[in-house]
Amino acid sequence: MDRQQLADFLRTRRDAITPEGVGLPSGQRRRTPGLRRQEVAQLAGISVEYYIRLEQARGPKPSRQVLGALARALVLDHDERAHLFHLVDELPEADSGREVPQAVRNLLAGLDDFPAYAMDTCYDMIAWNDKAERLMGYLSALSAPQRNILRTNFSGDGVAERLADPSIRRFLADSVSDLRASYARNPGDRKLKALVEELLRTSPEFGELWADHRVAVRTAQRKRVVHPEVGPLEFDCQVLDVPGTGLRLVVYVPQPDSPTAAAFRRLSRVTSATPAPPV
Template sequence: MGRMDRQQLADFLRTRRAALKPEGVGLPSGSRRRTPGLRRQEVAQLAGISVEYYIRLEQARGPKPSRQVLGALARALVLDHDERAHLFHLVDELPESECAGSVGEAPPTIRNLLAGLDDFPAYVIDACYDMIAWNAMAERLMGYLSGLAPEQRNILRTNFQGDAAPRLADPATRRFLADSVADLRASLARNPGDRRLKGLVDELLRTSPEFGELWADHRVTPRRATTKRVVHPEVGPLEFDCQVLDVPGTGMRLVMYVPQPDSATAAAFRRLAPVTSETPAPAA
């Protein structure tokens, strides 16, 4: 690999900062702004780094940022997938998805969106299938997620832990898990250096023969919208479209359970709604 290009990094950060509108990242626009885009201190605040450090980066005299700082800057500047990869390349690092390292946090705009979705369950997952944010309807439908330990909110661990054979005997569940494993393989193919993705795959291969069976199929299929049918212990059978939307520049996805209007599932969701809280549960 080459060397860190400080001048290109400085230019890239300045242009991306100037291209952002304050209201686009949840900040007030105000009327006293003399320059377009965000202020340096605002980017530093959004990224959780010191203003002095960020100024040095824009002046092409800062030290090489860590991978954690690069990820934070990518989120603060709302970089898309290609821009994020470019940011990593500028400092002589291989890009990884947001799944690398510790579990991330959903961007503020996505958390605000979750809070405003009252009619159906919605949640955010990362490439490792960790659920990192959700709305009140998802909390109610899925059994009070906020009371679970972080490892219990990983969709793949939950489904493959212990004896997964009975779950896989249900055709709909097997199809969902097979698609999830194929999606996981696709994520790992896009991010071969991702330590958390690789660690999750190794863990599940060690602990779950059922996961190993599906992994051996070598299917590579990114997650797409599908129809799900489940039986809820309180409101009975449910059928809804599972919509999956990428959150640009984060490696995260917003998953929404959307019923047909005036359907039995829509009515069941309304029965669940009165006992939900108004604020989405925080990420662990």
């Protein structure tokens, strides 16, 4: 922990914020260009004495809860928040990914030829384009918990049958390995921890794969699925990180002029589809 760097960072961020920016009256007799120390302490829900010690580079190491409170009080952006955590040798809080940048939504909408969706570290599908809706058949009709790829594939009927398919088992095994890597990178992510605990409690199949301790960040892979409307499909599944968001774009790309490419074109004309687990 670099106490002096932390002190300097807190002081400069405090000076950069106006009272009006955090809903406080500006007053007529302010001697500081930004917030007062007591105002930051009040906004963060900590004692003034404790905050003063931090700015004087002599305080104890803040907890993750205090760091989060300070980040909110100082209105830190994503990069500043991560820097605050790094200054005290902590991994930043994981971004839930629930706020999908408009640029990402525009990109998804513009991918007319390919099914694509955005997912967070917990494998929640939180935004998708029309082609993905038609390929998967039911995304808009489901609640957010039901759009979790791992929960859907490891629960309910048919888990054993899905895992008996080599292609699906490889995909799920790779996804669990990727989830384990995310779990290690984001130790403070309560949502991620809750998902793992839920799957360990409800799915022996997930528990078996989790117990392997295999770690691998998910990247591009070849997929084969059978769609109830257009039949067998084979495509490259590209996984693209969206920096600063905690999101990844998953894009299904068929070979040009392949039967799958023709099937994707037919999907554009399909008005309804039979529900199937997300892939």
